[in-house]
Amino acid sequence: MDIKEQEFVKEIPSKKDFFSEWYTAVVLKAEMADYSPIRGCMVIRPYGFAIWENIQQRLDMRFKATGHRNAYFPLFIPESYLRKEAEHVEGFAPQVAWVTRGGDEDLTEKLVVRPTSEAIICSMYAKWIRSYRDLPVLVNQWCNVVRWEKSTRLFLRTTEFLWQEGHTAHRSREEGEEETLRMLNVYRDFVENDLAIPVRWGRKTEKEKFAGALHTYAIEALMPDGQALQAGTSHNLGQHFARAFNIKFLDSDNQEKYVWQTSWGVSTRIIGALIMTHGDDRGLALPPIIAPVQVVIVPIVYKEKEEVLKRAIKLRDALTGKFRVELDDRDEYKPGWKFNEWEMRGVPLRIEIGMKDIEKGEVTLVPRISGKKFAIKEDALEQEISRCLEELQKSFYEKAKKYLDANTFPIRNMKEFRDALKEKKGFYRITWCGNEECAEKIADETGTTPRCISLEEKEEGICMGCGEKGSQVVYYARAY
């Protein structure tokens, strides 16, 4: 390792000891994002945006496979529309940006920059939906939203962020609930399989639900600092917005009825979870499915530059279209420096090719996580890369799953909870009677929040709030 190489690595603080500084350093150094001159707004740089493009592609594929279509609704929402649903306005009004002037005139009605689009979308659904034949309406929108945040962090909490928001309308309560859970499962499938981030999932308590929803479901990931991060939400809106916006349809029984609605979203925040979950002291580490560059080829050139480079180009061309591959043929950097840079950028697999390899008809493969080099015959390369990327994807997930499980603590009473809070950070798994007051009491006394009420687990236990019987399993945690 030469000096330049060492310095390069030294610039990233230890993930274990300085987690917050580590995170910011990785985001900035890997050129994922940068601060902007507007308070709380970030710039997503090309490398970070390439990840978002992959996320979009992988999610959009799933949305379309489940019958959804994309559309685009206005950025602005008239104040009176935001006010139509009482809980909704109460939840969002304190944190919106206001447009009060357009061109050279003061507006007669102030406009809100959308913090979420229920209000504007519902006003259109009221116009479009007439008959049961128009249902279900299955629409998604990819867009920017703005929430005026007091304290912000790159990707995790920014005044403006990018997301998708699905908005659907259905004929019955059952169909609405089915859709809400379908999309929760789509999110879980995407986050676990593509981002390799294992999650807990379930329903939110009344206090934690979306402003205006009947109830909210969420997937929750566990970050290396022991805090939970809400990675996606799916809301059953019931008929709350339908009543507020008068979205009715004529059913086959000739009765006018309100529609049943859902909304669901995943945002650029998920990129923060991706960075925190998989990165290490050398920088980013990206699961192959989502990595902008899956394979980087670094030619090891000394004397026989021409020949090695020619071979490297041939290799790149052969792999292009099968993998997302890049050849680093920059003259001004040494191989060691390039290794470090691509590791810092989290590229899952490196190919080294030098004269020695060429003579043996081989190339050297180096996975980002293990760092262990191994030689592969050139004619087996494509197959070996496929196998290696698949295996890496699995091992990313397994490592994170092991961490999640190891940091989920069963808690039976308040004393255990208090003790655990001192020593262990993670998910605190408790039983609960179902009473909202109990849920809040536990939260207040522990400084944590109920992240989700499990949909699958039941357990005969004692409610930690009231001491009565409680059979519902709730995961508490400190949260982002």
Add this chain to the structure above:
Amino acid sequence: MDIKEQEFVKEIPSKKDFFSEWYTAVVLKAEMADYSPIRGCMVIRPYGFAIWENIQQRLDMRFKATGHRNAYFPLFIPESYLRKEAEHVEGFAPQVAWVTRGGDEDLTEKLVVRPTSEAIICSMYAKWIRSYRDLPVLVNQWCNVVRWEKSTRLFLRTTEFLWQEGHTAHRSREEGEEETLRMLNVYRDFVENDLAIPVRWGRKTEKEKFAGALHTYAIEALMPDGQALQAGTSHNLGQHFARAFNIKFLDSDNQEKYVWQTSWGVSTRIIGALIMTHGDDRGLALPPIIAPVQVVIVPIVYKEKEEVLKRAIKLRDALTGKFRVELDDRDEYKPGWKFNEWEMRGVPLRIEIGMKDIEKGEVTLVPRISGKKFAIKEDALEQEISRCLEELQKSFYEKAKKYLDANTFPIRNMKEFRDALKEKKGFYRITWCGNEECAEKIADETGTTPRCISLEEKEEGICMGCGEKGSQVVYYARAY
């Protein structure tokens, strides 16, 4: 034709006689877009948005093939940043939306909702660019922008619209100019080959150029009402913004220099051009490359419903993945009604399949433009569809090209111009000496504007402004 069918068609006004009404009716009835409760903002409905998705995909492919990467910059621009480039602020300040309040506080500095992103992007480039090794910077952004328009029309002019804006920085004036022209050609290639809209292209006069640019190039299409529509622009920004935002690099000769920049954009407005160029009295007509649905299968069912439907599903499954295909198996509508609806939605090719076809081992093909039915053996279908779509794509272009050429009028003097204005609408092709005052004088006297100064054509003629020699060819027109 049954009564329902006739009524359905009657709802669209004649394109020839009521062009403006025809346009609005087609946009609304084909469910491309709708009005929103916010002044001048439209909703892009799923069918319209699917076209935008295809446009994005076809353009993005070309941007990436020419080395560009996507990124995302903030929606808001501090007022002081907009003011840094003098011409820029003068051009845009009168038509922006102002955010003056965030959360519960009045902002100390007002924010502009981006009308275009030069100001914010340049401030980041000043931070990122250090050395000639960082150049060129080739970045594009897909986003929404807002311009406070006084009068608006669906797709053509809306307060908020979607677009892409490329922003590049280069080492030399030559490289900047090269990039500006490269992207003009990318636009021309895309619009002519994918949208089948032939264009005139060239440089803008000083008065018509982008606020802050050194000069602007544009592609200009001719609409059926004889008005020109600017379909894409590419700006050579010179060092105007580099000086205003202090974007400098250390060159290899150890000198600090300002970068040379470009910016270029295409917006959802192009969908308006697509509709106007190809539509007819039956509604939309979409070139195959850009059509959300390329082939629709309509089963002709009477008695043998089961068997026909089974065959239609088999057909759909066989064609899926090769074409964008849809099967209309709705029970509640008759075939005739479906034919009309899919024609109105502009689907290039219809397949009809009924018992008679099945008995003969055939299907019936009906291209949207000609409406002429012809039978094809099932085993030749895939090949025949490919051939047919290719041919259709060409014929869309050829028809529009014929119109463009037939409505471009060579004009030698002001009298000819005035006479032409009375009888003929289209492009008025004149010669010009290169003096800006002459260009403006011609515009003022004719009520037209110079759309572009040809880059390829030269002609020994007389300048229509001053009567002196003029060898530059300029296309004038009334414009959207």
